[in-house]
Amino acid sequence: MGGEAAPEAVLRPGVMIGILSGVSRAVVAGTAAAMLLMPIAWALELPAGRVSAVLIGLGVLVAVLRAVVRRYTVEYRVYEKRIEVSEGLWRTETRIAPRAEIRYVSLSAGVLPGHVGGGDVVVTVRRPNTKFRLQLTDIADANHWYEQLRPVESGPPVGQFERRIGPTVLTTTGYLVGTVGAVGALLVVAATVAVPTLSPSLVALWAGSICFVGAAWQFLYVASIEYRIHEDHIERCRIFLGAERSYAIPEHINTVEHVRDVPEQLFDVGTVEMEIRWRDGPFHLRSVDGSDELYRELRQSA
Numbered sequence: 001m002g003g004e005a006a007p008e009a010v011l012r013p014g015v016m017i018g019i020l021s022g023v024s025r026a027v028v029a030g031t032a033a034a035m036l037l038m039p040i041a042w043a044l045e046l047p048a049g050r051v052s053a054v055l056i057g058l059g060v061l062v063a064v065l066r067a068v069v070r071r072y073t074v075e076y077r078v079y080e081k082r083i084e085v086s087e088g089l090w091r092t093e094t095r096i097a098p099r100a101e102i103r104y105v106s107l108s109a110g111v112l113p114g115h116v117g118g119g120d121v122v123v124t125v126r127r128p129n130t131k132f133r134l135q136l137t138d139i140a141d142a143n144h145w146y147e148q149l150r151p152v153e154s155g156p157p158v159g160q161f162e163r164r165i166g167p168t169v170l171t172t173t174g175y176l177v178g179t180v181g182a183v184g185a186l187l188v189v190a191a192t193v194a195v196p197t198l199s200p201s202l203v204a205l206w207a208g209s210i211c212f213v214g215a216a217w218q219f220l221y222v223a224s225i226e227y228r229i230h231e232d233h234i235e236r237c238r239i240f241l242g243a244e245r246s247y248a249i250p251e252h253i254n255t256v257e258h259v260r261d262v263p264e265q266l267f268d269v270g271t272v273e274m275e276i277r278w279r280d281g282p283f284h285l286r287s288v289d290g291s292d293e294l295y296r297e298l299r300q301s302a
Helices: 015-036 038-044 048-073 111-115 142-149 165-193 200-223 262-267 291-299
Strands: 009-011 074-078 082-087 093-098 102-109 119-127 130-139 225-229 234-238 243-248 253-259 270-276 283-288
Touching (some): 015 048, 015 111, 038 200, 048 074, 048 130, 119 142, 142 243, 165 262, 200 225, 225 283, 253 291, 270 291, 283 291
Antiparallel strands (some): 009 074, 074 082, 102 119, 119 130, 234 243, 270 283
């Protein structure tokens, strides 16, 4: 590596991107905690809104401190043949990933950082008998670096999977209603036996609110996802509510399954689930038309 030219780019985590990312997480976590703890707050006559505000304020404070510290203690250097990640204040640790050994790249960003083009790019590197990841966190122009570093062809897609939003939302909402309903029933029993201040009507209001918010969020999230077909890969993209991009290369598929829940059977669509060699979780193509044919094609590569 000696004699290699200067890096193509030197990147650092953006302070504003880090703050926006932390604020997004703090607002979501604080609001979710307040909604989940609402029955306890009612029973104890506590101001749930104040608890939520405190949680969000603490989250924002931590996000600001973290963003400032990371700005001056983390550096990403992109060379023609490798990537270097240096971290540390008093003691610096540098990790190196040869670009020829990159096997998988993904992009993610919350609503606020994604709006300004920031995000996290995760690079998975394969070495003999092991693999490791380098995460370029809170970098500007994350979409550009995702395109530059991933080991698949760039360019516009050649097609797109036709899909239905309804079946996925109905399936998820069914699980949500079942879970919240079971918890609500336990709370009603507890209210009857031990906490008379927690009335069944309040529990029903809480359960209905959780289900409504959960179903609305699921609809928006599912509506924001596109599955794009490229010459050498399938890409999963979130086009609003933040940013998310990942892909599946047919040659890297270990297993593939075809699932059709009741709502999908009613709409004559299906979900194809793939286990990808370099990806931790499964890669889903949810409620897509022609799922039978797609499953048959992909299992030949597994």
